[in-house]
Amino acid sequence: MPLLTDRKTQPQYDVIVVGSGAGGGMAAMILALSGVKVLMVEAGRNYEPATETPMFNTPEMAPLRGDRTPVRPFGHYDATIDGGWQVPGEPYTNKAGTEGDFWWWRARMLGGRTNHWGRISLRFGEFDFIPKSRDGLGVDWPLSYGDISPWYDRVEQLIGVYGENDGIANAPNSSPGVLLPPPKPRLGELMAKKSGKQSGVPIVAAHRAVLSQPLDWKNLPAQLFPGNPKAQEIIGKDMMLRAPCFWATDCIRGCSIRANFQSTTVLLPPALATGNLDIITDAMVREVIMENGKAAGVHYIDKKTRRDAVVKARIVILAASTCETSRILLNSKSQDKAGLANSSGQVGKNLMDSVGTNLGAHIPALENSPILNEDGAGGLHVYSPWWLVNEHSKLGFARGYHIEMGGGRRMPQMSSFSRLDQTSPGIYGSKLKEEAKRYYGASFSFSGRGEMVPNKDCYTELDPQVVDQWGIPVLRFHWKWSDHEIKQAEHMQQTFAELIEGMGGKASPKSGREAIQRPGEIIHEVGTARMGAKAGDSVTNQYCQTWDVKNLFLMDGSVLPSNPDKNPTLTIMALAWRSCEWLMGEMKAGNV
Amino acid sequence: MSENLSRRHALKWLAGTVAAPIALKAAPGETEPAPPAYPQRYTLHDPDFSKALSGPWDKLMTEAELKTTTALADLILPKDEHGPAASEVGVPAFLNEWISAPYERQREDGEVIRGGLAWLNTECFKRHAKPFEELTADQQSAIVDDICGLEKPKPEHRIGAAFFTTFRQLCLGGYYTHSATWKGLGYIGNISLGGPYPGVPQDIIEKYGLQEVA
Numbered sequence: 001m002p003l004l005t006d007r008k009t010q011p012q013y014d015v016i017v018v019g020s021g022a023g024g025g026m027a028a029m030i031l032a033l034s035g036v037k038v039l040m041v042e043a044g045r046n047y048e049p050a051t052e053t054p055m056f057n058t059p060e061m062a063p064l065r066g067d068r069t070p071v072r073p074f075g076h077y078d079a080t081i082d083g084g085w086q087v088p089g090e091p092y093t094n095k096a097g098t099e100g101d102f103w104w105w106r107a108r109m110l111g112g113r114t115n116h117w118g119r120i121s122l123r124f125g126e127f128d129f130i131p132k133s134r135d136g137l138g139v140d141w142p143l144s145y146g147d148i149s150p151w152y153d154r155v156e157q158l159i160g161v162y163g164e165n166d167g168i169a170n171a172p173n174s175s176p177g178v179l180l181p182p183p184k185p186r187l188g189e190l191m192a193k194k195s196g197k198q199s200g201v202p203i204v205a206a207h208r209a210v211l212s213q214p215l216d217w218k219n220l221p222a223q224l225f226p227g228n229p230k231a232q233e234i235i236g237k238d239m240m241l242r243a244p245c246f247w248a249t250d251c252i253r254g255c256s257i258r259a260n261f262q263s264t265t266v267l268l269p270p271a272l273a274t275g276n277l278d279i280i281t282d283a284m285v286r287e288v289i290m291e292n293g294k295a296a297g298v299h300y301i302d303k304k305t306r307r308d309a310v311v312k313a314r315i316v317i318l319a320a321s322t323c324e325t326s327r328i329l330l331n332s333k334s335q336d337k338a339g340l341a342n343s344s345g346q347v348g349k350n351l352m353d354s355v356g357t358n359l360g361a362h363i364p365a366l367e368n369s370p371i372l373n374e375d376g377a378g379g380l381h382v383y384s385p386w387w388l389v390n391e392h393s394k395l396g397f398a399r400g401y402h403i404e405m406g407g408g409r410r411m412p413q414m415s416s417f418s419r420l421d422q423t424s425p426g427i428y429g430s431k432l433k434e435e436a437k438r439y440y441g442a443s444f445s446f447s448g449r450g451e452m453v454p455n456k457d458c459y460t461e462l463d464p465q466v467v468d469q470w471g472i473p474v475l476r477f478h479w480k481w482s483d484h485e486i487k488q489a490e491h492m493q494q495t496f497a498e499l500i501e502g503m504g505g506k507a508s509p510k511s512g513r514e515a516i517q518r519p520g521e522i523i524h525e526v527g528t529a530r531m532g533a534k535a536g537d538s539v540t541n542q543y544c545q546t547w548d549v550k551n552l553f554l555m556d557g558s559v560l561p562s563n564p565d566k567n568p569t570l571t572i573m574a575l576a577w578r579s580c581e582w583l584m585g586e587m588k589a590g591n592v
Numbered sequence: 593m594s595e596n597l598s599r600r601h602a603l604k605w606l607a608g609t610v611a612a613p614i615a616l617k618a619a620p621g622e623t624e625p626a627p628p629a630y631p632q633r634y635t636l637h638d639p640d641f642s643k644a645l646s647g648p649w650d651k652l653m654t655e656a657e658l659k660t661t662t663a664l665a666d667l668i669l670p671k672d673e674h675g676p677a678a679s680e681v682g683v684p685a686f687l688n689e690w691i692s693a694p695y696e697r698q699r700e701d702g703e704v705i706r707g708g709l710a711w712l713n714t715e716c717f718k719r720h721a722k723p724f725e726e727l728t729a730d731q732q733s734a735i736v737d738d739i740c741g742l743e744k745p746k747p748e749h750r751i752g753a754a755f756f757t758t759f760r761q762l763c764l765g766g767y768y769t770h771s772a773t774w775k776g777l778g779y780i781g782n783i784s785l786g787g788p789y790p791g792v793p794q795d796i797i798e799k800y801g802l803q804e805v806a
Contacts (some may be wrong), residue, residue: 045638054641056782059769061644063636065686066769069695071636076645082638184791185806193805212788246784370796375781376789409779414765421761426742428667428760433674433776436764440777 009278013039013313014587016298018285018328021112022569023556024319025263026155026576029271033231034584038271039311040279041300043320044082044108047115049264053079053256055249059413067414075413079115079254079262083107085520089469093476098457102351102477103520104323110281111264112321113523114569118379119209119251119260121161122402122566123152125170127389131562135398137453137484139561142533142542145172151574153178157220158235159261159573160242162377163207171385180212182381183247186374188366188407188444188503189382195502196384201403201495206383209261209570210251215239230274238270250411251378260378283309286472287332288316288340288552295552298328301470315551315583315592317544319576322557323351323460326528327475330462341529341546341554346539348461350454350527351477352563355401356517357489359496360445361505362419366408367442374409374441386565397487401450401565403495409441416440446499448492451565452485454527458519479519489516526557526568544579551592555579646685652692652702656723660709661687663725667732668760669767675776678767686766687759701758708755712739715752 017028020042028038054077059066062076069076073084085103094101107113127134129141129148153175162180165173182205185193189203196203217239225231242265243257251260258265271277282303289296289310297312318325326348332340339347386400410416417436420427424435457480462473490512497507509515532538535547540559546552555576557568586592633640635648653661662684671677678684691702712735716724720731727735739745739752740760767773774780797806 052641057641058771058782060682060686060771063645063647064690064693064698065766067765069636069693071695072639076639077641084637088634088637181788183789187792187796187800190792190797190802190805191800194802197805245789246786247789248782248784365800370799371778371780372792372796373780373783373785373790381789409781411782412768412774412777412779414769417764417768418761420764421757425757426740428736428740429670430672430674432668432760432764433672436768437674437777440768440779 009039009280009311010037011312013037013278013311015039015315015317016041016311016313017317017319018298019043019112019319019321019324019556020110020268020279021107021114021263021319021321021556022572023576024317025111025114025267025271026573027317027319027555027580028277029267030577030580031584032271032274032276033225033228033234035274035276036584036587038277039313040277041283041285041298041311042110042112042279042281043284043303043324044110044112044281046281047081047110047264049111049115049254049258049262050256052081053254055253055256059411065414074116074252077250077253079252080105080107080113081109083109090474091466091468092474093463093466095476095478098478099480100519102460102479103518104475104477104525105520105523106321106324110279111262111268114261114263115254116252117523117569118404118567120379120383120404120567121156121159121163121207121209121261121570122385123149123172123174123207124564124566124571125172127170128562128564128566131399135392137398139454139530139532139537141561142531142538147542148571148574148578151578152570154224154577155570155573158224159209159266160211160215161207161209161570162205162212164205166202166204166385168202168204168385168387170389179207182206183212183245183377185381186376186408187369187372188363189380189405191363191365191503192405192444192446192499193382195499198502199495199498200387201384201499202387203382203384203403203405206380206404208377208379210377210379211242211244211259212377213244215242234270234273238273242266245377247373247377248375249378280311284470284472285320285328286470287328288318290332290340290549293549295549301472303470306470315553315587317553317555318558319555322525322528323475325554325556325558326460327462327472329529331473341539341548341552343548344535344537344539346537347529349456349459350530350561351458351460351479351525352452352454352527352560353519354522354524354563354565354567355450355452355485355488355492356448356522357492357512357515358445358447359493359500359507359509359515360407360443361500361507362423362439363407363442363444363500363503363505365504366444368438369409369441372409375411380404380406395487395491397484397491398453399451399484399488399565401448401488401492403492404447404449405445407441407444412440419443444500444503444505446496448489448496449522449524449565449567450485450488450492451563453482454562455480455482460528481516481519486512486516488512524557524563524568526560526563529554529558530561531559532561543582544575545583545592553579553583647689647693649692649694651688652706653688657706657709658684658688659725660713660723663732664712664736664759665763667736668763675773678763681767681770681772683763683766683770687762690762690766701762704755704758705762708752708759711751711755
């Protein structure tokens with residue numbers, strides 16, 4: 001099914017959704033399945049995973065053997081097309097004198113950033129919703145884990161998440177039968193698990209949005225959409241068409257067999273099948289337009305013709321990604337110079353990314369390791385949830401991190417043989433090939449993904465001087481890590497070193513300040529329009545409805561009041577689903 | 593080139609002129625002027641994955657440089673029971689593509705490689721009055737042994753040694769990223785498997801002493 005409508009729009013819609021990623025895709029699908037007429041407006045181009053996914057392409061078919069370049073930062077085959085930390089014609093700036101430039105990743109394509117990600121799908125836990133109550137920092141959420149857990153179940157059942165229930169504090173179990181069985185660990189992952197046992201770091205099955213077996217298309221639709229036979233039929237058919245993983249190729253390339261989750265393969269096809277969704281792509285939203293104190297539609301630039309256009313609806317949902325959503329609000333100045341929905345002054349504030357750092361090493365025991373097919377699920381099979389959740393008083397920093405890991409016999413890349421400079425100098429000819437074979441796959445590395453605490457120095461605002469090629473004022477970022485993040489990165493390095501040494505490798509951990517990755521580099525930016533319990537200090541209520549404009553909703557990472565170590569995508573989807581159900585109730589009641 | 597213009601700076605400038613439509617810096621600057629709109633699909637930023645693509649930039653190596661590159665690459669990774677020769681899987685063309693790319697890292701490698709190739713041929717001329725590719729196998733090996741970094745190189749071979757290290761690393765990368773070499777290396781992925789992921793066989797679990805965690 002082509003994923004593009006013909007750029008013709010209806011005169012009036014119930015809802016406009018800006019953005020087609022995790023939040024926008026979920027919102028559009030839930031609403032369309034319930035009979036709501038939806039127009040989706042996407043800034044990027046149309047994208048068809050079925051024909052555009054280079055799943056089995058080999059490096060010799062790509063420039064520079066597919067290696068990373070400034071233009072393709074994750075390599076040639078990364079599914080992010082027309083995007084990256086730099087997008088031609090769409091600059092952003094960093095305030096001079098702030099510490100460390102923020103990198104802003106954009107994916108200008110249908111499905112947005114869901115086309116490229118690790119598919120790591122971890123629930124926020126009970127403690128993650130009450131961070132301030134626990135350590136006095138940041139703010140608590142306006143909802144509890146109990147409020148959102150049924151929605152996590154639903155999202156996991158819909159998209160398909162493999163994993164296990166481990167009963168670890170603040171790493172919640174799913175309801176029985178929700179998770180798909182995880183794939184068995186690879187050799188290096190088993191060695192890491194053994195090392196973790198020695199050093200007290202639990203290593204358990206990862207939770208990833210990849211089908212390890214077909215979805216139960218006979219029973220799940222009725223559970224997910226009770227009383228909605230049309231939705232059941234559409235979702236059932238669509239689930240039947242999704243193939244389970246065949247244990248080859250990297251998830252970051254996207255998945256044309258629809259085994260892993262991306263908005264373009266899981267949310268948009270059933271949404272379009274309802275006939276209730278129109279999508280226009282290449283439409284760069286400039287602002288929300290207002291009439292009589294209510295949102296009336298959006299003003300966008302048609303990138304193909306460079307013409308301005310307006311589309312209208314009863315309700316507007318922004319799901320353009322954390323920073324882009326704030327940018328649209330700040331650029332919508334019809335009422336207030338501070339930007340739309342910004343009476344609290346919190347739009348653009350509280351910008352957070354995950355704390356990231358990594359450490360890898362050579363593992364001698366893996367030299368000349370047995371020849372195994374270690375492609376697996378195209379990403380990690382095991383991970384470590386944060387295990388010191390009750391020991392913060394001893395650590396010297398707030399919040400925690402989880403550990404991702406990997407290594408072994410992956411598809412060779414340009415950097416796979418750099419170790420030979422140290423191990424095998426002076427060798428060439430057939431002997432060099434023996435050395436390459438000996439050391440190939442003998443590296444293993446750990447990456448931390450940690451929670452940062454929101455601080456007043458991390459925010460974004462409109463640059464007073466710079467516009468993009470569409471004439472829209474661009475964002476200017478401000479950034480400063482606090483000691484919590486630096487110390488956390490240091491702790492990660494020490495933990496990774498211990499795990500590596502337990503595997504028989506020799507590690508060289510760095511200091512936290514040296515090791516911490518750039519802000520924006522982990523691509524988990526959230527905040528900037530946080531939800532809260534009252535209008536004075538937040539932008540939306542717990543249903544993503546802006547306090548100031550009753551028919552304007554924000555359904556992406558922008559509403560997150562904190563950024564737990566768990567990757568945000570699953571939570572963005574659970575919040576969007578829950579908010580859309582609430583929104584439909586409000587529509588029926590005539591409140592919006 | 594003016595003397596007070598640093599090499600790195602010059603490379604940046606050069607890169608900027610070669611690839612004007614794309615922002616080459618990995619990190620955003622203070623402010624950057626908006627580049628012009630790009631009306632059509634940009635080959636690298638938005639590639640067509642259904643077609644094989646080699647770097648769309650001009651290739652810098654001369655015929656003579658390519659000949660030397662081919663001879664040296666095949667000496668480093670020859671055809672043998674482990675697999676094809678470097679030239680059979682396109683390593684010389686890959687090296688040409690790499691050193692010609694409009695990115696800082698590749699340009700720096702390019703200076704080392706092209707300078708090193710010239711150094712190598714001068715050394716060959718001094719010893720045998722012939723370029724590297726026309727020497728006998730023994731003569732080639734004798735020169736490579738002087739620069740391959742097995743022992744600490746003599747001062748007069750230092751440039752050659754630095755060149756050889758970069759050249760060998762690029763050859764290894766280019767060679768093993770070609771699917772025709774994977775069998776010899778022991779990579780057996782990139783093929784679809786049915787059913788659950790098989791995991792590690794029991795005998796290997798036991799060999800590595802991993803029973804308690806498997």
